[in-house]
Every structure is written in C-alpha cells, then in structure tokens.
Amino acid sequence: MRFSNKAYKYLVKLSRDKEFVISERQLIVDYLKSQNIQPFDKIVEFQMDFSGLQLTVTNKPSSTFNASLFSVxxxxxxxxxxxxxxxxxxxxYCGDHRTAQLWFVVSENGQIGTYDNNDEKVNLIASSFDKFIETYAFEDLLGKNKKYEHPYYYDLIDNDSFEMLVTDYFHHDKASDKYNKWLSNDNLIIHKGTWYDKPAFTIHVYGDDNEQCETFIKMLKEEKIVS
Structure with a gap:
C-alpha cells in the first residue's frame, strides 16, 4: 500500500487547484522534452499525482503548503x-509554504528539499512527497484529536542517545524515512524531523498536556540529548 490509512483519509479531504492538474502523461513528457529536460519518472509522477494539492493542518493555517509544479x-x-x-x-521548484520563506524543490528522483539562494545548497527534508504528505497527515490527525502540541522545537544534539531512549517506543514506519521519524508511547508522540533551513534533526513533542511534554523535554535536556 502506497500510503498509510490516515494519509489516504487525509488526501481525500484536500482541495486541488485545477490550474495545476494535468492528467495526460504524454503532455508532461513532451513539455519536458521540448526544453531538453529528461522526463524523469518522479517528476512526471509529482505533476500527475500532487501538483495543485493544498496540504493543510487542522487549527494550524500557518503550516499550509501549496504543491505546484507545472500549470496548464x-x-x-x-x-x-x-x-x-x-x-x-x-x-x-515544486511549491510554497505559507510561512517558511524558502524555495521548496523536488529532485529528479523525487526527494523533497528546500533551496537557499545564498549558499546555493539544497537541504533535503523528505525522501519523497509521499513521506511529506504522511507528516502532514500525522500532524492533521493530532490537531483533529486536540492533542497538546508543545510550542517549541529543539535541536537534537545526541542522536545515538535519543535512539537508545526510544527503542521501546512504537515506530510509525509509513510516516518515517531518513529525514523524519514518528514515535509514540502511551502518553507522548514525538516527531524527529529535519529543520527546513539546515541539515540537522529537530525534536517536537505532543502529549496530553503541557506538564507531560515539559517533563519529557526536561529529561532530554538534562541528558544533553537536545538543546
């Protein structure tokens, strides 16, 4: 199955801008070839499956992402x-984020990243747009369920110790990849993600209430796992 059940349910409710929807594969292939660009499978797939989608998170309009590759x-x-x-x-170039002032790009092999004009580097944040959607679906479900979201993001400074700490947590594999990992236990949900603006991990925590999250984060700080 390509997506998790929650991602399939999430996709069904999304709106899509018809100006960016092209269903005929050959039109996309011919457009790329007309400009001497190889019609990479992942680029054609992105255009057919995702271009025009608006990714949203319940109660977090600032997180909105508009996917847009080629228009009609x-x-x-x-x-x-x-x-x-x-x-x-x-x-x-593959879309824009409502608040992240960065260029979002998709690579010829489908990886998602941000581009910084200043240092002319790409920072990869997801192995595919499928995984990018999985993260949005996860965050949207947490918002729907009114899960408490701790307001801060922390730098992960000791990844080995963190991985040992969460060994017994449930790993949500469908939503995880090299750049993201979703974990949970009976009380907490943890997103180990990649900062949009640098190739480093960040930790973001959800729980039943602020006290629960603060207790966990305090422990991470004391163990010098995050800063």
Missing part, C-alpha cells in the same frame, strides 16, 4: 521550466 498555462504556452542543477542532480 505553462504547458500550453511552453513556458521556461525553472530548474537548479547541483552536483549533477536536477531540482525543480
């Missing part, structure tokens, strides 16, 4: 395709 107008008028090439790999 782009293809009809053969508009130039914006790409970035870094270390031999091609990246395509």
């Amino acid at each position: 107008a782009d293809i009809n008028h053969n508009e130039p395709i914006g790409t970035i090439e870094i270390e031999g790999r091609l990246y395509f």
Whole structure:
C-alpha cells in the first residue's frame, strides 16, 4: 500500500487547484522534452499525482503548503521550466509554504528539499512527497484529536542517545524515512524531523498536556540529548 490509512483519509479531504492538474502523461513528457529536460519518472509522477494539492493542518493555517509544479498555462504556452542543477542532480521548484520563506524543490528522483539562494545548497527534508504528505497527515490527525502540541522545537544534539531512549517506543514506519521519524508511547508522540533551513534533526513533542511534554523535554535536556 502506497500510503498509510490516515494519509489516504487525509488526501481525500484536500482541495486541488485545477490550474495545476494535468492528467495526460504524454503532455508532461513532451513539455519536458521540448526544453531538453529528461522526463524523469518522479517528476512526471509529482505533476500527475500532487501538483495543485493544498496540504493543510487542522487549527494550524500557518503550516499550509501549496504543491505546484507545472500549470496548464505553462504547458500550453511552453513556458521556461525553472530548474537548479547541483552536483549533477536536477531540482525543480515544486511549491510554497505559507510561512517558511524558502524555495521548496523536488529532485529528479523525487526527494523533497528546500533551496537557499545564498549558499546555493539544497537541504533535503523528505525522501519523497509521499513521506511529506504522511507528516502532514500525522500532524492533521493530532490537531483533529486536540492533542497538546508543545510550542517549541529543539535541536537534537545526541542522536545515538535519543535512539537508545526510544527503542521501546512504537515506530510509525509509513510516516518515517531518513529525514523524519514518528514515535509514540502511551502518553507522548514525538516527531524527529529535519529543520527546513539546515541539515540537522529537530525534536517536537505532543502529549496530553503541557506538564507531560515539559517533563519529557526536561529529561532530554538534562541528558544533553537536545538543546
């Protein structure tokens, strides 16, 4: 199964901008070829499956992400395709986040990242847009269930100790990859994610209340696992 059950349920409720929906694969392939760009399978897939989707999180409008690769107008008028090439790999601009002031890109092999004009580097944040959606679906479900979200994000400074600490936690594999890990026990839900603006891990915690989260975070700080 491509997505988790929660992600399938999440996708059904999302809106999609028809101006970015192109269902004919050959049109996308021909558009890329017309500009001497290889029609990478993952780029064609992104356009067909995701372009135009608006990802939202219940009670967190600031987290809204609009996925947009090529529009109908782009293809009809053969508009130039914006790409970035870094270390031999091609990246395509793929959408915008309501509050994160960064360029979001998808690589030729489907990885999702952010691009910084200043240092001309891509910071990968998800192994695929499928995993990017899984994180949104998880956060949306927590918002729906009115789970308490601790307001702060912390730098993970001792990953080995953290992994030992959460060995017995439930690992949500469908929502996890090299850049994200979702974990839970009877009381807490933890997201080990990648900062949007740097290649480093962050820890974000959800629980039943603030005290529960603060107790866990205090322990992480005392053990010098986060800062």
